[in-house]
Amino acid sequence: MPNNFSHSTDATQLEDNELIDLAAILGSFKRHWLVLLACIIIALIVAIALKFALPPQWQASATIQIGQLPVNPTTLIEPTAQAAERFKQRQLQDQALTAIGLPLNEDSDDRTRLFRKTLKATPGKNTDFVDINVAGLSQADAKNNLNAAVQALVSVHNVRLAPMVKNLNDRLEANTRDMLQATTEKGRMEANLKNATSSAAGARFEPSVVAINVLAKQDDLIRALTNEQAALVDLRTKTDSFPTVLVDAIFVPVKPYFPKLSIFLAIGLILGAVVGGAIALFLDRNRPKTSP
Numbered sequence: 001m002p003n004n005f006s007h008s009t010d011a012t013q014l015e016d017n018e019l020i021d022l023a024a025i026l027g028s029f030k031r032h033w034l035v036l037l038a039c040i041i042i043a044l045i046v047a048i049a050l051k052f053a054l055p056p057q058w059q060a061s062a063t064i065q066i067g068q069l070p071v072n073p074t075t076l077i078e079p080t081a082q083a084a085e086r087f088k089q090r091q092l093q094d095q096a097l098t099a100i101g102l103p104l105n106e107d108s109d110d111r112t113r114l115f116r117k118t119l120k121a122t123p124g125k126n127t128d129f130v131d132i133n134v135a136g137l138s139q140a141d142a143k144n145n146l147n148a149a150v151q152a153l154v155s156v157h158n159v160r161l162a163p164m165v166k167n168l169n170d171r172l173e174a175n176t177r178d179m180l181q182a183t184t185e186k187g188r189m190e191a192n193l194k195n196a197t198s199s200a201a202g203a204r205f206e207p208s209v210v211a212i213n214v215l216a217k218q219d220d221l222i223r224a225l226t227n228e229q230a231a232l233v234d235l236r237t238k239t240d241s242f243p244t245v246l247v248d249a250i251f252v253p254v255k256p257y258f259p260k261l262s263i264f265l266a267i268g269l270i271l272g273a274v275v276g277g278a279i280a281l282f283l284d285r286n287r288p289k290t291s292p
Contacts (some may be wrong), residue, residue: 011208017031029277029280035276035283036280037276039272040268041270044269046268047265048261051261054117057137057142058256059133059134060133060134060136060143061146062250063148064130064132065245066243067161070165077160084130086156087132087149088119092152093152100145111141132146134146135257143252148244160280179225224229
C-alpha cells in the first residue's frame with residue numbers, strides 16, 4: 001500500500017520551510033530597514049536627477065487618408081498596412097530628413113536618431129486611414145518631423161498616381177475630340193438629308209432609308225461617347241477628391257511625453273527596494289552566527 005502519511009509529512013515540511021524562509025527574509029528587512037530606506041531614497045534621487053537631465057521630447061500625431069486610383073472598382077493607391085510599413089523604410093525617412101534639413105546619419109545628430117527611432121505608423125482596421133506618430137526635441141520639431149514624413153509618403157503616392165491621372169486626362173481629351181467629330185458629322189448628315197428631301201426632284205426612297213440608318217448609328221456613337229465621358233469625369237472627380245492627405249491638423253501636446261516624473265519615480269522605487277532588499281539579505285547571510 002502507498003504510504004500517504006510520508007507524502008503528507010513532506011508537503012507539510014515544505015510549507016514550513018517556505019514560511020520560515022519568508023519569515024527570515026522579512027526579518028532581514030526589519031533588521032536592516034535603514035539600509036533598505038537609504039537605497040530607496042538614493043534611487044529616487046537618481047531617478048529625479050535623470051528626469052531633469054534627459055532632454056524633453058514632444059510627440060506629434062496625425063491621421064492620413066490613403067488616396068484612390070482612378071479605376072473601377074475604387075482601389076487605394078497603396079494598402080494601408082503597406083503604407084504603414086513604408087514609414088520604416090530608410091528611403092522614405094531619408095527623404096523626410098532631407099526636407100527638414102537634418103543629416104541622414106543618426107550617429108551624428110540626436111534629432112535624426114530620435115526621428116528614426118520614434119517614427120511609427122498604425123493602419124486603421126477596415127478603413128483607409130493610417131495613424132502616424134513621431135517625436136521631436138521641441139513642439140516645433142515634432143510637428144515638422146511629422147509633416148515631413150507625411151509629405152514624403154504623399155510624394156511617393158503622387159508618383160504612382162501621376163501616370164494614371166495623365167492616362168485619364170488623355171482619354172478625356174480623346175473623348176472630347178471624338179464627340180466633337182461625331183456631333184459635326186451628325187449635323188452634316190442631317191443637313192444633307194434635309195436638302196435631299198426638300199429638293200424639287202425629291203429624295204429617292206432607298207437612299208433616304210440608308211441615310212436614316214447611318215444617322216441612327218451616329219446617334220448610338222454619340223450616346224456611347226457621352227456615357228464614356230460621364231464615367232471618365234466621375235473617375236476624375238473621385239481622384240481629385242481622395243488623394244493621400246492629412247485628415248486633420250497635426251496635434252502636439254503642450255507638455256512633453258518624455259521623460260515623465262511619475263514613471264521615473266516608480267522605476268526608482270522598485271529598483272531601490274530590490275537593491276536594498278538584496279543588500280539586507282547579503283548582510284544577514286554574512287552575519288556571524290551566535291551559538292545557542
